[in-house]
Amino acid sequence: MRAAIPSHDVFEATPNPYLLLAADSPTFTIIGVNEAYLRATMTEREAITGRSLFEVFPDDPATPKAFGERNLRASLDRAIQTGLPDRMAVQHYNIRGPDGVFVERHWRPLSVPVTGPGGEVLSLIHYVEDVTSDVVGTRDTQTALTASDARYRAIVESSTDYAMVAMDLSGTITTWNTGAEHVLGWRAEEMVGRPSETFFTEEDRTAGIPAQEMRAALEQGRGIDERWHLRKDGSRFWANGELMPLKDEAGAVIGFLKILRDRTSQREVERALAEQTDILRSVTDHVSEAVFRLDPDGTILLANPPAGRLFGWPADELVGRNLHETLHHHREDGTAFPAEECIFVRALREGTSIVAEETVFFRQDGTPVPVTCTNAPLLRDGEVVGAVVTVTDLTARKRAAEQQDILNHELSHRLKNTLAIVQSIATQTLRGVTERHLVEAFERRVLALSRAHDVLVQKSWAAARMRSVMESVLAMQADLDRFALDGPDLDISPQAALSLSLLLHEMATNALKYGSLSAGAGKVRISWRTETDPSPTLVLDWAETDGPPVVPPSTRGGFGSKLIRMGLLGTRVAALDYAPVGLRAEFRAPLAEVLVH
Known part of the structure; x- marks a missing residue:
């Protein structure tokens, strides 16, 4: 393609x-x-x-x-x-x-x-x-014909880019110059005496075009010849030229002079220009964005139909107007917006690209329109010759975002109510349990899930920032300055966020009871990284320092210990090292299951 x-x-x-x-x-x-x-x-x-x-x-x-x-x-x-x-x-x-x-x-x-x-x-x-050279050359040629046949031949034969063919009144070729050999392929001895229609296409011969040209030359002084012609090898080329009458010294017409030039390549460029113009017009007419072509001063040279519809102008009436003064003249608060303070005006003058994630343009009736706007400079030989500015209407997107926020807050409210009901039922059910630490552990786990839920709501339950999940859960256990967090702030999936919140809750709870956080100076360092060998993996490290001497548990523990051994996302890849200086733990999970896609 x-x-x-x-x-x-x-x-x-x-x-x-x-x-x-x-x-x-x-x-x-x-x-x-x-x-x-x-x-x-x-x-x-x-x-x-x-x-x-x-x-x-x-x-x-x-x-x-x-x-x-x-x-x-x-x-x-x-x-x-x-x-x-x-x-x-x-x-x-x-x-x-x-x-x-x-x-x-x-x-x-x-x-x-x-x-x-x-x-x-x-x-x-x-x-x-x-065509000055053609006209002057033809004029000189005719003068030469009148003054001297020898001079005429010298002029005609000196031209190699132009095919110059003289013929009598019947159209029979009498002179065939070097340029004709170069352009058409036949030698002079092959063409002199033959009809000039030899190098016309079959369809033009059938339509009588050669005779029409001679008639136009006699009646109007020249016959325009711009059409396909044939070379000796049968190939076609696009010729541009004229047929003019030749006169003797008395002014009587004695024949014709045809001047042709091969214009095939120029015609292809013109056709490509026309085709690309049509494609560009079709694309810009049917996109949803407003597209403007500006000169270096910000004057609109072209505005597509969506631009007119978006801003309430007939598109052709925008042409010739200054973009900033017409559509971007005020700020959102209604204060005047001088052009010298506009980053787009500055970018246009400097020839730089810029993207405004959100700004305000104004319709013809003064209504503000929230938009995102991009500027693509046009350079020629390093000089700024203008820019293409694309403007996207954010009205529908902002309205949808506002509706989504309302739904998220309603969902958050209802889910928190549900968690509160669960916690209340559990409290009533477990009221007679004598081991209160088990009840409190359950309540804290519900609270950890609630905190993770709060983080997820901020991104419409599509993702959560890993650091935000960590901070929201750890802040329930101890001051955050006792935790050192080090790693890329990844967007993780809802499932990963819930699993991470429960895992960190259990680790921090144990650190408060038995580990470094049970001592005043104790700290925990949590670091994470991604690895690619042998497969993309998230690695989470937990390291406790400055706590009491570590004593490995004598039993496999309860439900909390089970949650820790399950690791991230239930992978059961959890390595625990009860070193005397402090607990070390490493958890691994497939990166594809952790990240948002």
């Missing part, structure tokens, strides 16, 4: 000049431009972006018949009105050089409308091909 090419990269990488224009006739504001266009028009991005196309490129006052602006404006209006691409014939449209002097230029323009989901035209992709 081919990796998708980012449409912005395609736009910048294409060797053909492109402009992105707002559909705001009659102004036609320039909102995007690629490097090829800047080179072709000798302009700077900062000098033309945001200005009217015709303010930047006025007609040459020194040209008597300068109709470039009028013709181009009409073409752009047609594209907006019809919603279809509008291609123009070659236009003589001089441009101003850096020194202010107009330079001769001839262009072949194409304007393609970019439409929204409702078919409305949002902007225009304006493509121009600089």
Whole structure:
């Protein structure tokens, strides 16, 4: 599967000049431009972006018949009105050089409308091909034909990138230059005397395209030739060119000159750009997030339909507005939010990425919207050229979290009531038991379960922080400063949290009765780690110090001792070492059963 090419990269990488224009006739504001266009028009991005196309490129006052602006404006209006691409014939449209002097230029323009989901035209992709060299070359060629056939042949033969084919009025080839051999594959001796339709495709020959081109050249002065053509080996290539009449010294038409250039690779880039533009539009139109394309000043160049729906604006009306001033102008408490204090404005200027886990944007009617927001800078040659900002509505998520909190607190209340009932029943049932320490041990175990439950409720019974479980249970037995906890604060499963709370409760109870916590200076160090060999395992170590001399138990003990021997999660992997300096214990459990998945 081919990796998708980012449409912005395609736009910048294409060797053909492109402009992105707002559909705001009659102004036609320039909102995007690629490097090829800047080179072709000798302009700077900062000098033309945001200005009217015709303010930047006025007609040459020194040209008597300068109709470039009028013709181009009409073409752009047609594209907006019809919603279809509008291609123009070659236009003589001089441009101003850096020194202010107009330079001769001839262009072949194409304007393609970019439409929204409702078919409305949002902007225009304006493509121009600089054909000045073609026009001047053709003009020079015709001059050379009139002045001297020898000069004509020298000019024609010197061009290798252009196929130049001369033919008589019937379309029979009379001249075939080196460029034609290079582009089309036939040698001159193979083609002179043959009909020019030889290198047209079968479908174009059937449709009478060669004759239509000659008729257009006679009636309009040129016939546009932009279509598939055939090489000698049968392969096809996309050609761009013209057919022009050849005249003798008296001005009578004596034949035609066809100039062709292989534009296959450029066409593929254009098709890739169009495809990626369609894909990008489809993706951004159907995601739930609001997506904005900004220039370096924070002006919105593109806003997807979800952005309009989320903030109550028509998406096209957001274009041209400053994002911060339009949607992020106040803080949640209603105080003004200056742009210079906004981390997103700063990140945009510095070209850095940033994520705001929760902030507030505002709808057009002033309603605050809780959102999470990300900024992805766009860089070109190390220079910040803008950013893509994605905004996600948190309203539903916050409402669900609030409802979950209510349910958790209700569940906690009911479960605590249940535990209290259990404890009350047990107390009544065991009232006659003379061994009160057994009753008290049972009550403390119920309390340990209750503390573990409190920790689990904080994370909706989905997980618990290991250190929080430990601290809540150990705090019932002694001051926490008598325990040293050392290990990664893991998210553990509810089953692991309950098992850990009971295990630590029994260990701490024994330490208070017989171990280090029974002495004033005694302490307990609890450390834990994960191991991978031979399998992922959680290892929990218990080490007592500064207590009375350790005496191993003479019997296997009661229920508490049984809980300890069962270990974590009932694995029964528990190693107890009754060393004289203090009890040491190691417990192991499969990591997969301990952690939350």
